[in-house]
Amino acid sequence: MEEIMESPLPGKIVSVNVAVGDVVEEGMVVCTIEAMKMENPILSLVNGSVKELTVTPGVNVKTGDRIAVIEY
Numbered sequence: 001m002e003e004i005m006e007s008p009l010p011g012k013i014v015s016v017n018v019a020v021g022d023v024v025e026e027g028m029v030v031c032t033i034e035a036m037k038m039e040n041p042i043l044s045l046v047n048g049s050v051k052e053l054t055v056t057p058g059v060n061v062k063t064g065d066r067i068a069v070i071e072y
Helices: none
Strands: 002-006 013-018 029-035 037-043 047-053 066-071
Touching: 029 066
Parallel strands: none
Antiparallel strands: 002 066, 013 029, 029 037, 047 066
């Protein structure tokens, strides 16, 4: 099964903490989005491995943009 992670808010990706193939745990920070001068960690909702990663630092995202796919 797959968990598709989408951006919950518009902003700029300031850091990416995982790479394709990495194992993640529920609650682990996948990336951080800066919005309105605040940094917002985006957390994994499941235990699994990163199958797809569509963002890099410096990229602007809109609400609903795909960030990553976690296979579990």
